[in-house]
Amino acid sequence: MSATPAVEAEKTGKVEAPNSSRLGEWRTRIRAFAQAHRSWTIVIAMAIGSVVLFFWAAFPPFSFVQGQNTWISGFVNAGVFILLALGLNIVVGFAGLLDLGYAAFFAFGAYLYAFGASPFSHLHLPFLLLLVGGAVVAAVFGIALGAPTLRLRGDYLAIVTLGFGEIVPIVFLNAEKYTQGTNGIGGVDRPNIFGYEFPGIDQTAYYVLMTIVVTVVLILVYRLLDSRIGRAWAAIREDELAAAANGINTVTTKLAAFALGATTAGFAGVLNASKLTIVDPTQFQFQVSFVVLAMIVLGGMGNPFGVAVGAFVLYNIQNVLLKQLNAVMDNLNVPILENIDFVKFQFLLFGIALVLMMMFRPEGLIPSQRRRQELHSAEADSEADLELLAPEAGEVSL
Amino acid sequence: MTAAAFGRKMASDSVSGGLLLHADGVTKRFGGLVAVHDIDFTIPTGSIVSLIGPNGAGKTTFFNIIAGIYDPTAGVVVFNGREMIARSRRAWLEPFIWFLPGFIGLLTTIIAASNGAPDGEIFIIGGITLVALMSTLVIGVARPLRYQRALPRIGIFKSGRPNDMVEAGLGRTFQNIRLFQNMTALENVLVGMHSRLKSTWVDAMFSTPRDRREEKEAAEEARGYLRLVGLRGKDGELAKNLPYGDQRRLEIARALGSKPKLLLLDEPTAGMNPRETQEMIALINRLRTELGLTVLLIEHDMKVVMSISDRVTVLDHGEKIAEGSPAEVRANPKVIEAYLGAPAE
Numbered sequence: 117m118s119a120t121p122a123v124e125a126e127k128t129g130k131v132e133a134p135n136s137s138r139l140g141e142w143r144t145r146i147r148a149f150a151q152a153h154r155s156w157t158i159v160i161a162m163a164i165g166s167v168v169l170f171f172w173a174a175f176p177p178f179s180f181v182q183g184q185n186t187w188i189s190g191f192v193n194a195g196v197f198i199l200l201a202l203g204l205n206i207v208v209g210f211a212g213l214l215d216l217g218y219a220a221f222f223a224f225g226a227y228l229y230a231f232g233a234s235p236f237s238h239l240h241l242p243f244l245l246l247l248v249g250g251a252v253v254a255a256v257f258g259i260a261l262g263a264p265t266l267r268l269r270g271d272y273l274a275i276v277t278l279g280f281g282e283i284v285p286i287v288f289l290n291a292e293k294y295t296q297g298t299n300g301i302g303g304v305d306r307p308n309i310f311g312y313e314f315p316g317i318d319q320t321a322y323y324v325l326m327t328i329v330v331t332v333v334l335i336l337v338y339r340l341l342d343s344r345i346g347r348a349w350a351a352i353r354e355d356e357l358a359a360a361a362n363g364i365n366t367v368t369t370k371l372a373a374f375a376l377g378a379t380t381a382g383f384a385g386v387l388n389a390s391k392l393t394i395v396d397p398t399q400f401q402f403q404v405s406f407v408v409l410a411m412i413v414l415g416g417m418g419n420p421f422g423v424a425v426g427a428f429v430l431y432n433i434q435n436v437l438l439k440q441l442n443a444v445m446d447n448l449n450v451p452i453l454e455n456i457d458f459v460k461f462q463f464l465l466f467g468i469a470l471v472l473m474m475m476f477r478p479e480g481l482i483p484s485q486r487r488r489q490e491l492h493s494a495e496a497d498s499e500a501d502l503e504l505l506a507p508e509a510g511e512v513s514l
Numbered sequence: 515m516t517a518a519a520f521g522r523k524m525a526s527d528s529v530s531g532g533l534l535l536h537a538d539g540v541t542k543r544f545g546g547l548v549a550v551h552d553i554d555f556t557i558p559t560g561s562i563v564s565l566i567g568p569n570g571a572g573k574t575t576f577f578n579i580i581a582g583i584y585d586p587t588a589g590v591v592v593f594n595g596r597e598m599i600a601r602s603r604r605a606w607l608e609p610f611i612w613f614l615p616g617f618i619g620l621l622t623t624i625i626a627a628s629n630g631a632p633d634g635e636i637f638i639i640g641g642i643t644l645v646a647l648m649s650t651l652v653i654g655v656a657r658p659l660r661y662q663r664a665l666p667r668i669g670i671f672k673s674g675r676p677n678d679m680v681e682a683g684l685g686r687t688f689q690n691i692r693l694f695q696n697m698t699a700l701e702n703v704l705v706g707m708h709s710r711l712k713s714t715w716v717d718a719m720f721s722t723p724r725d726r727r728e729e730k731e732a733a734e735e736a737r738g739y740l741r742l743v744g745l746r747g748k749d750g751e752l753a754k755n756l757p758y759g760d761q762r763r764l765e766i767a768r769a770l771g772s773k774p775k776l777l778l779l780d781e782p783t784a785g786m787n788p789r790e791t792q793e794m795i796a797l798i799n800r801l802r803t804e805l806g807l808t809v810l811l812i813e814h815d816m817k818v819v820m821s822i823s824d825r826v827t828v829l830d831h832g833e834k835i836a837e838g839s840p841a842e843v844r845a846n847p848k849v850i851e852a853y854l855g856a857p858a859e
Contacts, residue, residue, distance in 0.1 A: 259648065343717075344708065350694065354695065354697070355692050357583070361688075362680060362768060362769070365657075
């Protein structure tokens with residue numbers, strides 16, 4: 117009797133061993149390829165992922181929820197948030213600067229497109245020009261905000277950016293002559309790329325465009341991550357004084373993070389405006405900054421892939437799952453739950469998710485290697501600090 | 515002291531006299547506390563100079579002034595023939611320069627508007643104004659070297675910041691090790707080389723050949739520095755996982771990355787056992803002979819100080835109480851008193 121399990125275990129072990137090693141071999145092979153050709157890996161992965169999602173959206177379980185076109189439209193909106201998250205990740209995840217007013221840069225991109233291509237201004241400039249223009253304008257305002265404030269650190273910077281994020285939508289709201297205030301600028305042109313006019317109902321073209329933009333941004337962001345400036349950002353995040361004492365101009369380096377982050381938000385703004393065909397100040401409230409930040413934290417701060425996945429998942433939870441939850445609860449007639457509007461409680465759920473995340477997995481779902489080390493060494497440090505309470509005299513904390 | 519400028523080379527007496535660094539009357543007050551008081555200090559090129567003194571004597575404060583972290587309350591530091599550190603002069607003028615183009619542009623816009631210029635023209639003038647304002651603001655905040663050197667011509671002076679000092683040729687280590695803990699040893703040295711690398715974020719984004727070549731060469735050079743300090747084969751290790759002695763070595767390798775002329779070492783042998791201390795002494799000597807570095811050392815271990823220093827300066831309560839060769843300093847009754855309060859040895 118007692119021999120049987122052992123024999124079985126041996127058997128299964130023998131049977132599984134070659135299998136798992138073959139799998140492992142493939143895994144190492146793929147990993148080696150990804151390391152050697154990272155940009156191509158991103159292109160291939162995005163292509164496969166987007167094609168699979170596109171067709172799968174027409175089949176169960178997706179088709180139980182909503183139609184394919186609605187899904188695709190949702191994916192495009194999610195793409196906007198992926199872009200926002202990738203951009204904010206440069207500022208928060210790479211350089212370690214807490215920016216709570218990120219939606220402002222999103223607004224600049226969107227309003228630039230609304231000015232440049234709508235019946236309101238009687239201008240109908242080409243889409244690609246405005247895509248670049250929106251990014252540039254957002255970057256300019258990123259520098260304009262960053263230049264005077266980047267000498268601040270930590271909490272102070274967060275407060276200033278928070279203020280900036282509040283001011284910008286209010287300015288757009290009150291500059292009625294130029295923005296039509298609460299009504300917003302409607303009837304914005306749909307993109308027209310090389311003579312191809314994007315259709316209004318079928319979202320496929322937007323989906324393709326969004327996939328391309330996200331792919332390009334992902335590639336660029338990954339390249340930044342392990343370049344000279346990526347190292348400088350990591351160094352500033354770890355120890356700003358030591359970074360300065362090693363020749364890094366902390367001000368320009370942080371300014372670059374701000375500007376590059378804002379650029380991505382500018383892209384997102386233009387794409388969002390061209391898809392919704394209306395731009396109004398309520399689209400750029402603090403909630404947007406907060407949700408994007410939550411996406412980064414949940415996805416894995418500092419890791420572009422994790423952040424993108426986090427944004428995609430969170431957007432779909434926010435806009436699909438919670439609505440479905442309402443429908444399900446209504447149908448099931450669960451006493452208290454059927455009266456709850458889960459969409460209204462989304463921020464409560466985000467809050468709970470963030471608290472749980474901070475308690476059990478502060479590095480996020482798909483963390484970057486470095487962030488994970490930082491967070492776990494912080495724990496170890498605080499324990500070590502208790503032992504070494506005696507302060508070292510004479511050192512500066514700038 | 516002649517009011518020579520950040521940009522201008524100093525009258526060549528200090529350079530031709532072989533002085534790499536010349537501090538004159540440096541004073542630093544923190545509120546009522548005078549941490550460093552009226553210190554004159556010179557470092558001859560190619561020498562190893564030590565700064566010693568009891569705890570709280572102001573050694574590290576003086577170090578931080580030289581490294582551009584603190585502005586001195588009074589005094590001047592001339593490094594490599596340039597006045598790099600001093601009290602700010604006419605600093606209030608600087609913001610006016612930043613806003614001057616914007617102000618002129620705004621005036622022009624208003625005048626143009628009141629004279630009934632067409633909307634298009636006003637739009638263009640306004641745009642140019644905005645761009646000009648942005649650029650001066652960014653230059654003013656980022657303070658590129660050329661800008662800093664131009665300022666003294668109109669009588670404005672501001673001390674170099676830490677990164678300016680690194681660019682001028684000063685490398686340093688910290689008393690309590692400040693490595694980038696979660697980066698590998700190699701990455702730490704690469705950060706140290708930051709000021710010498712040219713690749714910008716544009717290069718990085720488009721992965722230009724220049725960027726790829728530079729990264730490859732930089733990694734090769736960084737491995738060289740690691741080998742030099744005795745960390746061969748540890749380039750993939752995280753800084754925090756290295757043993758204590760290796761962390762101190764890594765900090766030196768990182769400082770070497772910027773190819774400094776002067777290396778400031780803040781207690782490089784603190785917490786080391788006798789064997790590690792001996793290795794560190796050998797390393798510092800090698801830095802001088804092989805790389806031609808000048809070294810300023812803060813050290814408590816008298817064996818180290820006496821064995822490698824050409825000159826020793828003693829601080830106590832922020833004042834310089836003695837200076838000279840190791841033997842002279844050792845025999846100086848003031849020094850003995852400062853350390854022990856009574857004759858010793």
